[in-house]
Structures are given as structure tokens and as C-alpha cells.
Amino acid sequence: MTRNYLLVLLLLISSLACKTNRPLTDPNYQTAIAQARKLVQDTRRDSHFPGIAVAVSVKGKLVWSEGFGFADIAEQEQIDPDRHLFRIGSISKPLTATGLALLYQQGKIDLDAPIQTYVPSFPEKEYPISLRQLGGHLAGIRHYNGTEFLSDKKYETVLEGLDIFQDDPLLHEPGSKYAYSSYGWNLISAAMETAAGEDFLSYMEEKVFDPLDLEHTFAEHMDQTYEDRVSFYELKNDQLELSPYVDNSYKWAGGGFISTAEDMIRFGNAHMHPGFLNEETWLTFTRSQTDNNGKMTNYGIGWRSGEDNKDREWFGHSGGSVGGTSFLAIYPEQEIVVVTLVNLSSARLNNLPFRIANQFLTQ
Structure with a gap:
């Protein structure tokens, strides 16, 4: 009896120790x-x-x-x-890009087909738009307007989120210039649902999060309780205040996921080199695209790329959300991954x- 009691006590102490922030x-x-x-x-x-x-x-x-x-x-x-x-903001794009890459690798999606092939309800524009252009911010889809970044509306489906921008004109001819757009990823996630034959969030969980052991990575639902979710803050006159309430269901694919620093390390290591994705797919998604004039954009499909101040190549992504600032940097040659997550809007990194x-x- 005494031995059993001691065993239970030791297990309890061990479980409590795992909850500390010991580095x-x-x-x-x-x-x-x-x-x-x-x-x-x-x-x-x-x-x-x-x-x-x-x-x-x-x-x-x-x-x-x-x-x-x-x-x-x-x-x-x-x-x-x-x-x-933490809210990881636009690091959600590489996560979504991984799901898209798997569909591409399996021959289930054509990156250069008109978007209406997969999302027939999306209004036709003056020019056709492809998934490759959307994924590289070359499609001419606009970014946030006004207070849209502070949206507190709950969207039940990916298609509902398209209502925000789908009737707006393109900013420019697709391919002619780079213009960052998180809404382009809303459209990508709608196409993924058609190609995968299931809803976007279920697909991401089954094909990306679970296989990569991302046990603490989720689409943030504001009507759900997350025991370990941080509080979100903003800085006003050098004083920290709680951020306003927002519901990021309008942009899960491009900026609506939450995760931990160690989960993002696991994700980064899965993309260090070809492995989870084959080499052709990995290169297609991670290397820079070019515009119609041949200018490098330093953006692949969901992945930024470039060189640091020591001319070392890296790829990854930054993220900004209400109450969150994040960064994932991968150095493939040196095999180093760095993740920083901050629970502050527009944090100065x-x-x-x-x-x-x-x-x-x-x-």
C-alpha cells in the first residue's frame, strides 16, 4: 500500500514538473x-x-x-x-501550403488551372487566376481593408469567408507584380476542399498536423476553450493592454492557426529538405517565383525565402495577428530552425x- 502511494506521488510530482517552464x-x-x-x-x-x-x-x-x-x-x-x-498569424500559410503540396504531389490539383476549376462559385475576373499565382501573391487579390483585420464575426465555412472580397476587382493583371494577400489563401483553402473531397480543417488535421506530430497546433475557434492559450496584448503609449476580441475564422488558411514554439520547430524540421514532400514538390513550393518581367519575388508558394546579412540562404515566414507576432526561419544548408512567438500585436522583433x-x- 505504501509503495503504491509513493508511486502515485512520484507520478504526480513528475507530471507537475512537466508543466513548468524550465528551459x-x-x-x-x-x-x-x-x-x-x-x-x-x-x-x-x-x-x-x-x-x-x-x-x-x-x-x-x-x-x-x-x-x-x-x-x-x-x-x-x-x-x-x-x-x-500563440497566434502564429501568417505562419499559417506554410502550414496550408503543405496541405496544398500534398494534393499537388498526388496529382489531385493543378497549380496552373483557373481557380474556377475548383471553386466554380468564385466570380470570373478580367483575367484568369491560378493557384500558383494565389500562393505566391501574384494573383492581384487584395489584402485587408479598413478594420477587416479586427473582424469579430464567426464564419462557419471557408466559402463564407470568400464573401469578404470575391466581388472586388483585381489590383492588377495576375503575374505582373507581387502584392501580399492573405485573402488569396482563403481561395486556396476553398480549392483544397474540392480537390481533397473534405472540409479544409479536417483535411489539415488528418494530412498535415497528425502526420507531423503537431499535437498542439489548431485552427482557433473562439467558441472553444484552450487551457494553454496565452492572453493577447497590444502596446498603447508604452502600456500593455489586452487586445480586442477577434474571430479569425475568416482567414484560417492564411492566418488563423494557433500553435506552440516546439510544434513549429517540428514543422520546420519536416521541411528542412525533401522528405515529407518529394524533391520536385519541395522545390516548387519553397523556391522564389518570378513576376512576368522575370523579377524574383522571394516568395514561393506559402514560403518566403532570401539571404540573411551574412548571405546565408533561409526560408520560412513571419506572422502578425491581433495579439501575436511570430517568425519561423529555416536554414537548410546549416540545418538550423529558429522559432519566436510573442503574445503582442505588431511586436518589434x-x-x-x-x-x-x-x-x-x-x-
Whole structure:
């Protein structure tokens, strides 16, 4: 009886320990971690972050994971990078792009077919629009107008979300110039539903989140309770205030997912090289597209790409949402992934993810 009691007590203590924000650090990277930690602490102080989760992997291994500050200021709840859910904003685009890439790889979708092939209800425009153009922000679909970014309306389906912009004219001839648009990804998710034969969120869970072990990655539903979701803040006159209520169901595919820093590390490592996707698909989605004049856009299909200040190639994505600022950076040659998640609108990162990466790249 005593042994059973002690066993239960030890298991309880162990489970409580797993709920702490104790940092994960690899002794082989002590110097890099110490320098990166100072960068994070200084940036958090100077930019007034309520909290930030940081995670870094090298050659597929998580070598640093740490939370700074608070998931909830009033409750003084410390950030845990393995547990706390942040709004990841436009990092949702690479997630959705992965689902699209699988359909492309399976021959279920043609990236260059007119969008009405998959979404017949979408009004025809002066020029045809393709999924490739939509995914690379070359289609001429507009971005947010006015207060749309603060929408608090619940949309039950992907098709409902198209009502926001589908009757508006194109900004320009598709392919002629780059113009960032999260709404283009609404249209992509509607096409994915047709190609997959199921609703977008179910498909993403079954084909992307579950296979990649993204156990803490979800479409945010405001009518659901998430025990570990952070509180969301904005900065006004150097004072932190709770962000206004929003419902991101109008843009799940392009900016409506929530996740943890460590889940995003797992996602980044799955795209470090061909593997989850075959090489042709991986290159099609990660390398830069060009406009009609041959100008590089530094954007593939759902993925940004470029070089840091040391001319090292990277790809990934930033994210901005109400109460959230995020960044995912992948260095394929050096096999390093860096993730930063902040529970603050328009947080001033000041190139923090690249400065963190530099500590590990130069060790």
C-alpha cells in the first residue's frame, strides 16, 4: 500500500514538473544559448513584450527551448514553449501550403488551372487566376481593408469567408507584380476542399498536423476553450493592454492557426529538405517565383525565402495577428530552425530570429 502511494506521488510530482517552464538547453551549445538568451531578454525589455517563446533546433535536434515573461500578466503565468498556444498569424500559410503540396504531389490539383476549376462559385475576373499565382501573391487579390483585420464575426465555412472580397476587382493583371494577400489563401483553402473531397480543417488535421506530430497546433475557434492559450496584448503609449476580441475564422488558411514554439520547430524540421514532400514538390513550393518581367519575388508558394546579412540562404515566414507576432526561419544548408512567438500585436522583433540564428550558425 505504501509503495503504491509513493508511486502515485512520484507520478504526480513528475507530471507537475512537466508543466513548468524550465528551459531545455543542450550543453554543446552553452555559449550560443547564453548569447541568444541575452538578445531575447534585451529585446523583450526594450520592446515591452508580455511574453515570448523561443526554440532552436540543429540538425533535427531541439537544442534550446525557453519561455520569457508571461502567458497571462494578471495571473503571472510563465511562458512554456512546449505548452502555450500563440497566434502564429501568417505562419499559417506554410502550414496550408503543405496541405496544398500534398494534393499537388498526388496529382489531385493543378497549380496552373483557373481557380474556377475548383471553386466554380468564385466570380470570373478580367483575367484568369491560378493557384500558383494565389500562393505566391501574384494573383492581384487584395489584402485587408479598413478594420477587416479586427473582424469579430464567426464564419462557419471557408466559402463564407470568400464573401469578404470575391466581388472586388483585381489590383492588377495576375503575374505582373507581387502584392501580399492573405485573402488569396482563403481561395486556396476553398480549392483544397474540392480537390481533397473534405472540409479544409479536417483535411489539415488528418494530412498535415497528425502526420507531423503537431499535437498542439489548431485552427482557433473562439467558441472553444484552450487551457494553454496565452492572453493577447497590444502596446498603447508604452502600456500593455489586452487586445480586442477577434474571430479569425475568416482567414484560417492564411492566418488563423494557433500553435506552440516546439510544434513549429517540428514543422520546420519536416521541411528542412525533401522528405515529407518529394524533391520536385519541395522545390516548387519553397523556391522564389518570378513576376512576368522575370523579377524574383522571394516568395514561393506559402514560403518566403532570401539571404540573411551574412548571405546565408533561409526560408520560412513571419506572422502578425491581433495579439501575436511570430517568425519561423529555416536554414537548410546549416540545418538550423529558429522559432519566436510573442503574445503582442505588431511586436518589434528587430531581426531577433536572425540574430538568434547567428549565434548558432557561428558556433
